[in-house]
Amino acid sequence: MPRTPQQDRSRETRRKLLDAAVTVLSGQGAAATTVSAVASEAGVSRGAAQHHFATRDVLIEETVTEFFNALTHQLRTTVADLPTGPDGASTEDVVRLVAESFASDSFRAALHVWSAAAGPEGELRDLIIAADSRYAREVHQLMGLALDADLSDHATRELLRMTVDLARGLGLGAVLVDNSEHRRRVIDRWAGILSDGIVRND
Amino acid sequence: MPRTPQQDRSRETRRKLLDAAVTVLSGQGAAATTVSAVASEAGVSRGAAQHHFATRDVLIEETVTEFFNALTHQLRTTVADLPTGPDGASTEDVVRLVAESFASDSFRAALHVWSAAAGPEGELRDLIIAADSRYAREVHQLMGLALDADLSDHATRELLRMTVDLARGLGLGAVLVDNSEHRRRVIDRWAGILSDGIVRND
The missing domain is CATH 1.10.10.60 (Homeodomain-like)
Structure with a gap:
């Protein structure tokens, strides 16, 4: 209809x-x-x-939820565009995608949302923590899929999580200055470390 | 007197x-x-x-400058407390120190300062960028000293900078939830990567 x-x-x-x-x-x-x-x-x-x-509470709750849903949607779409199969996406492609998603304008807005969460307002804080943690899990899942990584392997999961830590730190740096040149080199180097360290599915 | x-x-x-x-x-x-x-x-x-x-401008300028000076002083003091000599600080000690300094209450305050810098106010933005960049250089220098690293080596400098990126990302995560358990494992693993990757002074 x-x-x-x-x-x-x-x-x-x-x-x-x-x-x-x-x-x-x-x-x-x-x-x-x-x-x-x-x-x-x-x-x-x-x-x-x-x-x-x-009410204001409903407005803020839906805003934060929608904001993280939009981030997730954006990431899913970008991952879906990666090549698949034996000649699929390189580790570097996947690391670049994650790093760039945290250096976007959306991350700049997310920083303000996090900053608000660091404040004393309890309800908003819990809401943001839950939404952010769903988002982080989604990033790990999507990276795992794109890299054909064995998520039952502890070290592999840890390295995927470190990729997000690193991407967040680079994103924070990008809020202040254009660190794209440095980011490019970090993506290169981290892709090498990740590629050597993760276990792939058979 | x-x-x-x-x-x-x-x-x-x-x-x-x-x-x-x-x-x-x-x-x-x-x-x-x-x-x-x-x-x-x-x-x-x-x-x-x-x-x-x-004036308000003088107040904000001195506040931001003092804030980063205090962070630098805190870091210098902690580095000075590390053991030196042949049985000196381990790479893990140094990585832990940097990671923990970005997961402190000061970092929480710095996040608000950065968040303010992400706003449109030009003058404050330039001031924060300059202070933050001085602070990052200081962290690199102190890490280099503590690790006896050869700072003329390009890859070594890059790995020290990545340590700060990673620590910032972990610090951002710590604003929301207690990630100390995860941080401990990341410090362990990154210390291994760093130790293998950097060139030491003869």
Whole structure:
């Protein structure tokens, strides 16, 4: 059944509000992220915003969830584009993909979300920890698949997790300066270490 | 010449104001970090605060500089405590030290400072980039000394820099959850990789 124009508009308004919520959360912090402030940022009436998000808690919860869902979707799509089979993606391709995903604008926004989580607000903190941990698991799974890695091997899992640690650290550096030249060399070197260290499926 | 009680008091007030500035900057962002707000947080009169920091720009500049100086001082002291000589510090000791320094409360505060730097405020951004880059160079130098590494070797310098990338990524993870168990295993494994990879001085 095709969607009605009204359903399309409603969906578009929701999308606008969620994007605006990331902007407000990043720029002004969790305390400033109210339904009114987000409605105003999105150029949507307060009433229309409240139709979508009845309370501030619901708005923040859905914003954080959607934000990490979008990151996951982005990563899945990029991994799906990698070549497969015997001449499939090189370890370097996979490491580059992970490293670059943490050096993106989304990571910059995620940094603000993490920074908010480091604050004292308990509920937001728990929410972000759960969403971030789902995201990290997803990255490990996707890397495992792309590399045909044996995830039952302890050292292999550890090395995949270290790839994410390293990518996060490089991403943090990239927030300040363009470290793409350094990142390129690190990707090269880490791909070698990873390739030697992981166990592949038979 | 011994300091007068008045000089001591002045020094203490300055210290209080700088600590309060880190609290305000971390919690409420750069825009909220005014001389008045910091004076109020420190429990110091606005006049006394302005005696130390005439303008908001001077206050923020000195806060960021002092913050990174304190991080550097902390690291130098810890490195100086490592055993030296032929039975000196192991690579693992040095990696642990760097990793733990990025998982400290200071790093949590630094994350807020970085997060502020990711914002649009140009001047603060340049200041933080310069201070952070001085700090990173200091970490490389100190690691090099502690490991007796040949810093003229390109691959050695790259591996020391990767240690900092990895430590930053682990530190970012530690903001959300206690990852000390994982960190311990990463320190172990990275120390092995580093020890095999770096060139030592003759």
